Amino acid sequence: MVFTHLPRKQDVPVTDPSVVATKYWHRLEDGRVQCDVCPRYCKLHEGQRGFCFVRECRDSAVVLTTYGRSSGYCIDPIEKKPLNHFLPGTPVLSFGTAGCNLGCKFCQNWDISKSREVDTLADSASPDAIVGDVRRNRPVEEISARFHETLAWWIVGVARRCGLRHVALSGGCFQNAWLTRRAVTRLEAAGCTAFTHQRVPANDGGISLGQTVRAAV
Numbered sequence: 179m180v181f182t183h184l185p186r187k188q189d190v191p192v193t194d195p196s197v198v199a200t201k202y203w204h205r206l207e208d209g210r211v212q213c214d215v216c217p218r219y220c221k222l223h224e225g226q227r228g229f230c231f232v233r234e235c236r237d238s239a240v241v242l243t244t245y246g247r248s249s250g251y252c253i254d255p256i257e258k259k260p261l262n263h264f265l266p267g268t269p270v271l272s273f274g275t276a277g278c279n280l281g282c283k284f285c286q287n288w289d290i291s292k293s294r295e296v297d298t299l300a301d302s303a304s305p306d307a308i309v310g311d312v313r314r315n316r317p318v319e320e321i322s323a324r325f326h327e328t329l330a331w332w333i334v335g336v337a338r339r340c341g342l343r344h345v346a347l348s349g350g351c352f353q354n355a356w357l358t359r360r361a362v363t364r365l366e367a368a369g370c371t372a373f374t375h376q377r378v379p380a381n382d383g384g385i386s387l388g389q390t391v392r393a394a395v
């Protein structure tokens with residue numbers, strides 16, 4: 179297999195910091211480029227995206243379009259991860275971006291994994307900054323809290339920009355009680371009324387109920 183390397187990030191003519199060059203792809207004789215990151219080996223024409231949606235053919239090269247755009251960022255119990263009895267009781271810092279190269283019909287994160295908007299629930303969380311925090315021995319609670327504070331301020335910023343006085347907080351990320359409390363506090367301090375879920379869950383359960391009601395009317 180021949181790999182064509184894009185050696186330097188600055189070679190890619192883009193201004194969006196979330197779009198970066200990738201290494202593992204090669205050109206095909208028919209003019210397409212083949213991504214070699216995963217066994218799907220997507221063969222892309224100019225402007226096409228791969229199955230994962232987050233890798234795209236631009237200027238005859240494969241670029242990643244979600245670098246540092248985190249769609250989920252929280253402290254999880256390690257038991258939630260697919261590891262068998264590894265450091266039980268340890269909190270782990272979890273983060274990821276939109277897009278996935280699998281296509282499971284039962285995916286509980288389908289709104290993120292199959293998102294066609296790479297900024298779904300996303301905020302800036304550059305891998306460099308996260309690794310830097312870890313190297314400086316920052317506790318995961320502090321790293322995570324910084325992200326959630328940013329997200330809470332971002333919600334207020336959007337409400338202000340759009341002139342909203344009433345803001346409903348819904349979707350899986352508002353299962354996170356800490357984030358919800360911070361967002362509500364910040365919104366109320368900014369003179370907004372925040373609505374949160376009371377009788378149905380904020381995540382897939384609530385979304386499914388909404389879809390059922392919508393289908394019934």
Ligand code: SF4
Pocket residue numbers: 213214215216217218219220227228229230231232233234278279
């Ligand atoms: S699914 Fe994404 S990562 Fe996998 S080969 Fe296709 S473009 Fe590359």
